[in-house]
Amino acid sequence: MAGIKQTKAELLFEIEQLKKQIAKLTNEDKNSLSFDNNESIQSEPDYHRIFNEVHDPILVFEPEDEIILDVNEQATQVYGYKRSELIGMSLKKISKFVPRGEENIRKTLQKGTYKHFETTHISKEGREIHLEINASVLKYMGQTAILSINRDITERKKADFAIRESERKLSTILDNIPGMAYRCLMDKFWTMKFISKGCKEITGYSQLELLNNKELSYENLIYPEDREIVRREVFKTLDTHKQFELEYRIIRKDGLIRWVWERGVQINEKMDGIPLLEGIIEDITDRQIAEYELKEAYDIINKSPAIPFLWKNEEGWPVEFVSDNVVDLFEYTAEEFMSEKVGYSKVIHQEDLERVGNEIKRYSSEEGTYRFGHEPYRIVTKSGKIKWVEDKTYIRRDEKNNITHYQGIVEDITA
Structure with missing residues (x-):
């Protein structure tokens, strides 16, 4: 024993x-x-x-x-x-x-x-x-x-697996969203604590180069003239936890200047006593260029005698779009036309209205016709003046070949 x-x-x-x-x-x-x-x-x-x-x-x-x-x-x-x-x-x-x-x-x-x-x-x-x-x-x-x-x-x-699976899904989502997701300190460097793979395409720098300011801080990426604007606008939201949106320029690793759009918010966490931001940043350079070119095009149009119209294929041809220079000829503003306060059929001279309508019906019914020109017709301005105009029209159709709109250029040909 x-x-x-x-x-x-x-x-x-x-x-x-x-x-x-x-x-x-x-x-x-x-x-x-x-x-x-x-x-x-x-x-x-x-x-x-x-x-x-x-x-x-x-x-x-x-x-x-x-x-x-x-x-x-x-x-x-x-x-x-x-x-x-x-x-x-x-x-x-x-x-x-x-x-x-x-x-x-x-x-x-x-x-x-x-x-x-x-x-x-x-x-x-x-x-x-x-x-x-x-x-x-x-x-x-x-x-x-x-x-x-x-x-x-x-x-x-099971819990570890669930966490890893959630992290994997989140990582997949963040790595596939346009632009880059980030978490950074609200310090003088905007020190990045997390950044998704999209940073490479936008900035030219890898995640490792930007994390913890290893090669470069995000502050130094921002175009010098925009740094104070960014800081001022972001810090307006300090402790309010309100979302902010900004557009500003950055300098890529290859030296190119790009426009970016950022949306972020201060989260309910701090690191070493410093508030944290989370958000996304997208490259909007192409959009900025397109908007600039479009503005230039509008400026050219609005300074020219030609007036572009987009009419709906509905009774009275309501105006969906018209350039601002419409007021020079019709004396009605673009807003008055597009809000449908003024229908286009109402400004066509009553003696010409039936003919204009018949021309639209005839050309619209002809197979293969995508554009046509009206015989000159008269319009009546807001003040009652009568003007002669020339109207060149393009027909818009949907995928089922149904006419949705008429797009035209109207010019004053009054002698």
Whole structure:
């Protein structure tokens, strides 16, 4: 009996040491097994009472064939087997990765202890159990055995997977949005703490070059004349957490000047006491150029005698668009036409209206006709003056060949 009692004390000592090790990792000292290593174990029930106080499954098995020699109550709960079913069973029956298990056993025998490795076992009902293992070699009932404390980390694994999956999806979204997403400090450098891959296309710099101002700060990317404007507008939102939008210029790595649009907001987090911004930045250079060219085109049109119209294919030919110079001829503003306060049919001289309408019907019904010219007709200005105009019209059709609009150029030909 003395030999058996000594073995039990050694076993309990191993349990205590391994539990302390787990407690350090998880900060769950309140759940750890605690007892005096010199505690006297008077009977087999005393031994199993202490053995079963451990909150993780414990398996004691011989290493050669991996035959289970003893288990605690928690092992039966986690694995779903009765104690009598587990004792005498080989670990290979419940191990998902048998070769990996054999390798772990070899390492445990070589080192004496092998801690914090992970493996997967299968429960009686076929459920996968992800485990973190602390294993130690000991003498059990006179033979070499391994004591394994198996912490069930299945839920943690699921949570980790869910987090990684969310991060992956978020990363995919951020890397595929137009432009670049960012998180930066509201400091004098706009220090980037996160930046998506789109930064390369916009700035010419990689993520690594911009993160933490490694090669260049974002402040230095901003065109010098725009830096103060950006800072002033962003800091207007400090502590209000209101969204801001800005358009400004940056200087790319290759020296090109590009226009960008930024939308951002101060978030409810700080780093080293410094507020953080999150937002997106897009290259709008092409849009800026197009808007500039369009403005120039409008300026040219509005200074010319030609007046572009876009009429809907509806009764009375309501005006969807007309240039501002319409007022020079018709004396009605573009707004008066486009708000449908004035219908185009109302300004055509009543003696010419039927003819103009018939011309539209005739050319619209001719297959293959996309443009036509009206015979000159008269219009009546806002003040009642009569003017002669020439009207060259293009027909717009949809994908079903239905006419949606008429687009024309009207010019004053009054002698």
